[in-house]
Amino acid sequence: MELKNKKVLVIGAGKSGLAAARFLREKGAVVTLADSKPAAELETVAAGAGVTIFCGGYPPAAGYDLLVVSPGVPLTVAPVVEARQAGIEVIGELELAYRFARAPIVAITGTNGKTTTTALTGEIFRRAGRRTLVAGNIGLPLVAAVADFGPEDIIVAEVSSFQLETIRFFRPRVAVILNITPDHLDRHGSMAEYTAAKARIFSNQKQDDVTVLNFDDPLVAALAGQSPARVLFFSRRHNLKAGAFVREEKIVLGKNGAVVPVCGVGEIALPGAHNLENALAAATAAWSLGVPASVIAATLREFKGVAHRLEFVAEIDGVRYVNDSKGTNPDAAIKALEAYREPIVLIAGGRNKGSDFGAFAKKIREKVRVLVVVGESAAEIAAAARAAGVTEIRYARDFREAVYLARDAARPGDVVLLSPACASWDMFRNYEERGELFKKLVREMVTS
Incomplete structure (x- = not known):
């Protein structure tokens, strides 16, 4: 993606907007960072030298080569509508980061449990000896660090439905959907639209990629036929031929008819049935990329969770x-x-x-x-x-x-x-x- 001397409008001066503005400027783009709040209400409007700040609204899209929209900004704002009508590309910070990513990506979404599962999956890969970036909706914008990781490393990214609305080529090596229950309906309008936004996580995958789905969630399990990738399920209620599931109070991993034990359900450090599902999802994602069951087990026994979640x-x-x-x-x-x-x-x-x-x-x-x-x-x-x-x-x-x-x-x-x-x-x-x-x-x- 060539950005040098391109005129780019970044809409939204939150974490991802500021990170995108800095990244674009470093790549030689001519950047305008716009926010609906007046300057006095913004914590910071400094995105670095060479970034023009536009506060109290958004400028027209005319004259820009690219728009980068922050997740919290609805796609109904005037410059986004204008850009799409004029054929100007509109993407989000996630898509921008992906175009410069060199490391394979494990992307995790779902209504609940994203942050815990993302942090847990990242810790499993770290214990497996992989240099790992944990970023995205979890707090660190992906674009802020994506350039520092190469093909031998791994990126574990928490992605939201808002971020997935603005992808175009984003293609994770492993895509995980944990669950889908009513949320953000004030933005998406209906469960059908919300589900469709979540399903975009695997829309660009190929046959050699992996989609990990919750077999126990009917909305999620029903998406299996839509994924172009190899689908693996996880379940705490059913025995599966492949993926992660619970048998006789033990987490096991199945592949080609063989079953590998991981650890007892009671050994998991995280409390609650929902965290058992998160553990199964993380185990499936890591297992699909070759992480040994022993490493997964050691992590599940010691990982105690993230801030603000139980x-x-x-x-x-x-x-x-x-x-x-x-x-x-x-x-x-x-x-x-x-x-x-x-x-x-x-x-x-x-x-x-x-x-x-x-x-x-x-x-x-x-x-x-x-x-x-x-x-x-x-x-x-x-x-x-x-x-x-x-x-x-x-x-x-x-x-x-x-x-x-x-x-x-x-x-x-x-x-x-x-x-x-x-x-x-x-x-x-x-x-x-x-x-x-x-x-x-x-x-x-x-x-x-």
């Missing part, structure tokens, strides 16, 4: 505090609730992304002793919970009060769980900021 914070007066701020939709929060046998004091609420809280409310009735609601969707979640038969509900005026209401409601032996089932954007910039504040408030309780 992250243990502290135990105070017999009460455990767990940060699951990354539970940004009802299905993720349901999985978090299912990971514990103890009574739960749940903090939930934030900005609804078009989800229905009915199934979440039924799980609350089953698992939660006290529900604390906060944020834009507090009343909506409370109403769904009441309709499901939940009576112990507390209303918080802000996030700090939510944490303290949860503390006051908790008894020894309880788990205080932050698993909001909602996005953080009504009160925070992202789920990380929400989770960090939760941890800070809990640690303040320890010192006081």
Whole structure:
């Protein structure tokens, strides 16, 4: 991809937009970085020398050779529409990075579990002796480091449906889809469109590539016939001819009729049935590229997870505090609730992304002793919970009060769980900021 002296418009000055602008400038492009926020609201508008900053909106697409759109920017904004009508190429940061990638890519998507599975898969490859880049939607933009890795290395990338909307040639060596449940319907419009966006992860694969699918998820399993690659399944409920599955409480890997044991289900360091699925997916991806079962087993026994996903914070007066701020939709929060046998004091609420809280409310009735609601969707979640038969509900005026209401409601032996089932954007910039504040408030309780 020749970029020297090309005029490029980067839309969105978040992490990926800033990284893309710097990368493009290093390649000799003439870059304009645009954001809808005024300059005063941006944390930084400096993408390096030679980048023009355009704040408070977006310039027209006319005159640009290429548009690079950040994942958070809907593709209905005026310059994207104009560019497509004029035949100007529109891509995202993921596609830009791919065009300069030299290392094979394992790409992982799904509604829930992407970050944990990506980090776990990366750790398996590191233990196998491969120089590994873990990047993408997990926090480090792929374009920021892709040029440093060569053919003998490996890239493990978390990719979102928003990123997949703007790919063109992106072709991972291994594509993984963990699960598909309702999420981001405010952007995609329907489950059919959301599923189609996820399926783009394997759209450019060839016969010698691998697609890894969840056999237990009907929406995901049904995609097998659409993949041009060799399909491998993983399952915690069924025996399979190939892929990873559970037999007699052990994870096993199947290939050509032979079965190789990995480790016991109870040996996995990550808690919960959903993390067993994540472990099976990671094992399948690594196994497909030749990583020995012994290395996979050693990693599964020791990998303890990532920040903001069932992250243990502290135990105070017999009460455990767990940060699951990354539970940004009802299905993720349901999985978090299912990971514990103890009574739960749940903090939930934030900005609804078009989800229905009915199934979440039924799980609350089953698992939660006290529900604390906060944020834009507090009343909506409370109403769904009441309709499901939940009576112990507390209303918080802000996030700090939510944490303290949860503390006051908790008894020894309880788990205080932050698993909001909602996005953080009504009160925070992202789920990380929400989770960090939760941890800070809990640690303040320890010192006081």
